[in-house]
Amino acid sequence: MTVKNHTLMEALADLCKEAIDEKRHHDALMISLIAYLEARARKDNVSADGALGIIFSTANKLRQGGPLKRECSFCGRLPPKVKLTGGGGYKAYICNKCVDMLHADFHSKDGKKD
Numbered sequence: 001m002t003v004k005n006h007t008l009m010e011a012l013a014d015l016c017k018e019a020i021d022e023k024r025h026h027d028a029l030m031i032s033l034i035a036y037l038e039a040r041a042r043k044d045n046v047s048a049d050g051a052l053g054i055i056f057s058t059a060n061k062l063r064q065g066g067p068l069k070r071e072c073s074f075c076g077r078l079p080p081k082v083k084l085t086g087g088g089g090y091k092a093y094i095c096n097k098c099v100d101m102l103h104a105d106f107h108s109k110d111g112k113k114d
Contacts, residue, residue: 009039016031016035028054029073030074032054032055033055033094035047035051035054036048037102074094075098077097
């Protein structure tokens with residue numbers, strides 16, 4: 001995929017759609033989490049809410065049926081320290097270690113520091 005004249009959020013949305021279309025749901029989760037963290041950093045609540053919707057939808061696709069366990073949707077740690085919830089009965093969880101790892105990874109690739 002060629003990314004030209006895109007904002008970061010548009011590029012992440014395109015990458016996420018591509019991953020979902022190719023049924024690479026774990027990649028879609030990671031991309032949408034990065035989009036969520038970036039939107040939060042920019043205080044863009046609309047984009048953050050959209051990214052959360054993709055996280056919840058993709059996590060639901062990964063489920064093998066039955067209720068989603070209360071564990072980190074990314075690494076499986078129990079119990080999560082951070083809980084992300086969504087409407088429509090979907091819930092996804094993420095632990096602090098995964099949030100920290102993704103935040104650090106995103107900012108190290110972007111050249112930014114906290």
